[in-house]
Amino acid sequence: MGRKRVVIAGLGDTGVLTAIRLAHQADVVGVSVKPGLVSGQELGARLARPDDWARDYWIGFDRFRGLDRVRTVHGTLTGMDLAGRTVEVARANGVLSRESYDALVIATGVSNGFWRRPTLQSTGEIGAELRAAHERLAASESVVVVGGGAAAVSAAANVARAWPDKRVALYFPGPRALPGHHRRAWARVRRRLADAGVALHPGHRAVVPAGYDEITSGPVTFTTGQPAVPADAVLWAIGAVRPNTDWLPAELLDAHGFVRVTADLRVPGHRGVFAIGDVAATDPLRSSARNRADGLLARNILAEFASRPLREYRPPQTRWGSVLGAQPDGLEVFAPTGHAFRFPAWSVRHIVQPWIVRRGIYRGVRG
Template structure:
């Protein structure tokens, strides 16, 4: 009996896990512009300690045991024919390959700054980009971080911890940063930032440079629409949450007014029982939170249910962001609950239990050790 074919467009965190869950139940094809998982998580650690970040968040697809039954295609999705159930993929050599499907999962994520871009890259290009950004910040005597979300706050905290002699300033538009987290989360993180010497500048809303997509670290003065004097620094890191869905290839009938994929509570596109979406690209709720709340398990169950003619489950989104904000620190990993309280995993448990056992073995169903290269145990 022929197994149903599921094509997962986008193998970021959510798409990768969905493919792993379905590998034993369907013929799965995963399409990715990267040759492995290049996670959008933990920007602060990525910038300040790229080798450590790479160990956990930049992993080639051939190392995932759960993908052994999945065919991965290194390419850029350029088109979708809904009627023919066919995806067009541009390969690195420029040729176009067609991928047919019974079920399509749209998980192509969003573009945001220089660290989340849907560009075709080789492993060497990923490594070079990580190193060049780190070296650019390491050489700066002053750094300005623009933005009030978790990416900006994490960057400021980790860069200040990595280079305590560098002047570090965080500028954000509201009265407090982390507006999508509980106020108690910000109060705790604010103390950490102040203890590390980060200058905090609330009420600063930046004017975006003309024709800029904010995909580079700059050294130009930052001008404020809120009237304050221009800010200057050797390196300006833009992390303002200016996300753009990677849906140029998706027919507009599947998208909302902002370009995100419309989905119901079952993560299925209305009117198209064979198309699902997950992650930052899916308009599940105002926070598009399915990327951070393990909706991959629900999606895999729903796809299997849809193929078997069974009832589908519903995704329930949290009202606030939660989880890690700063990433692993010298004293461990703080995880914030939706209502603000935090609990800390000691640093020894992160390296001996959380990453090797819970993440690599249980969540990702086994990751082989890396051989060769420059980054340890990647």
């Protein structure tokens, strides 16, 4: 019996890792709207220090040694034939093609602001988008960040540290930001924000305008009764995620448009179809995107090929990991208990990125 073919629909953070895991055991085809990994992580660094961010989070597919055996297709997924076991792709060169599969991994993620969109882009267009957002903030004297999640908190902290003379304020609807994290994590991050000069405004629920997926201008108004706030630049990091599932049959989706999965990451009722990452309705936090579920998924796909039992994904109850990203004084990573672990700055550059991330997680990155 020949090697099985696995199609990975979406080569973001989780799709790339899943492809790397399977590359030696199956014929893997990855479909992506980008010509490389353009991570949705670390929004703050992306805005404040785009060159540093690009070094670690924008990596061409040809640089991943683990993808050498993977055929990548640069195009937009436009449809799926469940009975025929194919997906339809509108390629970047305008050609419409079909990719057949023995197993399909749906990893197309979500749209969330200007930094996470399923638009077909070239390398030049990605670079121009990075520069435009950075330059817009650099030219603004006052910046308002709206939102209470990790992306909003990271953006406010990193912008304030990159430009100490700017007026940076964070507005969020609840009594505290980071509601998905342990309270200990917010207490520590709140001190970091204060040290960076970020003004915190809890209890403010903003009126969301049209075009909130771009950097807008003030004033920002609130449904909670506070006065409007002027700002040269307004960053909307409000967690209004939209699953990138327009190309999928409705029968695969839940009421909110996310892909329904069982505990072993299979799409119920469709043998050989799996989902992972932010697009997969695993749990309220859709945590398979951030908990290295790629290893479990790869094992389950191979187990299904061999008619062996599959393992279940067990999501954590709270968010964990980095919030602010790497800073000049190092990197803080929060455990699910809210306790922080610090990596000194030298270790991030000389150990964490080259050895743990590039060699350990990604199995080698050139250049």
